[in-house]
Amino acid sequence: MPLPHVGEVLTTPVPRPVSMPGPTEPTTPLTMSKLSPIEQSKRLAAYIAVDKHIFPEHKIIGIGSGSTVPYVVERIVQQGKELNKDRVFIPTGFQSKELIISSNLNLGDVDQFPTIDVTIDGADEVDLELNCIKGGGACHLREKVLAEAAKTFILVADYRKNVEYLGTAFTPGVPIEVVPFAYAKVLQNLHHVLGSRTAALRMAKAKAGPVVSDNGNFIIDAPFSREEMMNPYSVMARIKMLTGVVEVGLFCHMAQAAYFGNQDGSVTVKRMEGSQVVEEHITAP
Numbered sequence: 134m135p136l137p138h139v140g141e142v143l144t145t146p147v148p149r150p151v152s153m154p155g156p157t158e159p160t161t162p163l164t165m166s167k168l169s170p171i172e173q174s175k176r177l178a179a180y181i182a183v184d185k186h187i188f189p190e191h192k193i194i195g196i197g198s199g200s201t202v203p204y205v206v207e208r209i210v211q212q213g214k215e216l217n218k219d220r221v222f223i224p225t226g227f228q229s230k231e232l233i234i235s236s237n238l239n240l241g242d243v244d245q246f247p248t249i250d251v252t253i254d255g256a257d258e259v260d261l262e263l264n265c266i267k268g269g270g271a272c273h274l275r276e277k278v279l280a281e282a283a284k285t286f287i288l289v290a291d292y293r294k295n296v297e298y299l300g301t302a303f304t305p306g307v308p309i310e311v312v313p314f315a316y317a318k319v320l321q322n323l324h325h326v327l328g329s330r331t332a333a334l335r336m337a338k339a340k341a342g343p344v345v346s347d348n349g350n351f352i353i354d355a356p357f358s359r360e361e362m363m364n365p366y367s368v369m370a371r372i373k374m375l376t377g378v379v380e381v382g383l384f385c386h387m388a389q390a391a392y393f394g395n396q397d398g399s400v401t402v403k404r405m406e407g408s409q410v411v412e413e414h415i416t417a418p
């Protein structure tokens with residue numbers, strides 16, 4: 134699939150259910166769709182990330198969680214059955230597992246494929262150095278395993294997630310997965326040892342009681358000060374030392390690039406070049 138160039142008009146088939154045959158799909162500019170502006174920007178970021186990073190030689194692909202990732206899968210499906218028949222897709226949780234199955238893609242797991250060619254995932258926020266907060270959907274344990282297993286780890290998000298420092302717009306705090314029997318002790322340590330005074334157990338919305346992750350664990354959301362979040366690695370390391378913590382939703386120095394769909398139809402790309410993060414803009418009118 135040819136890659137879009139800066140300034141190129143990116144066109145795409147009109148989305149349809151993946152199981153529906155559609156040999157003669159009309160081509161419509163990407164930004165002329167009925168999606169809301171936010172959804173359009175998520176889709177733009179996802180499509181460009183797939184075009185730039187998922188190549189025919191990539192056979193083992195990690196699929197993240199959240200509301201941006203369905204557009205990643207939509208674009209991968211558009212690469213065609215021939216390319217996808219020899220690929221295996223590894224999910225980061227229940228949602229992406231269902232997405233892979235309903236898109237008629239081959240499902241695998243990271244215990245069969247501990248090395249992944251490319252993982253593409255969403256993010257709750259990404260900072261200047263490509264560190265990110267993940268776990269707004271409580272999937273960050275598996276997400277981190279798939280990010281670490283990947284030769285290339287790519288983030289996709291809308292413009293609201295593109296920030297200077299973590300914790301700017303995403304205010305609930307750092308998502309922390311904990312084993313259920315240890316949650317009260319971990320909370321106490323967060324409050325009194327690490328100084329996250331308002332750290333709280335994440336409660337379910339349509340169920341009485343706490344959110345339970347795909348791994349059967351609880352989630353704590355722990356806010357930290359701006360000053361502390363300027364060094365997310367240190368925050369992550371201190372939380373991870375607490376007994377009972379399974380994983381922390383701070384992904385530091387893991388992503389090679391992040392794609393942010395903007396309201397004006399452009400995409401901001403932040404990518405690692407050596408040890409520097411460089412930023413560029415791709416226009417897809």
Ligand SMILES: O=C(CO)[C@H](O)[C@H](O)COP(=O)(O)O
Binds near residue numbers: 201268269272
């Ligand atoms: O970390 C995650 C789930 O645990 C998601 O990737 C994150 O919440 C982003 O989701 P969205 O694409 O809906 O903004």
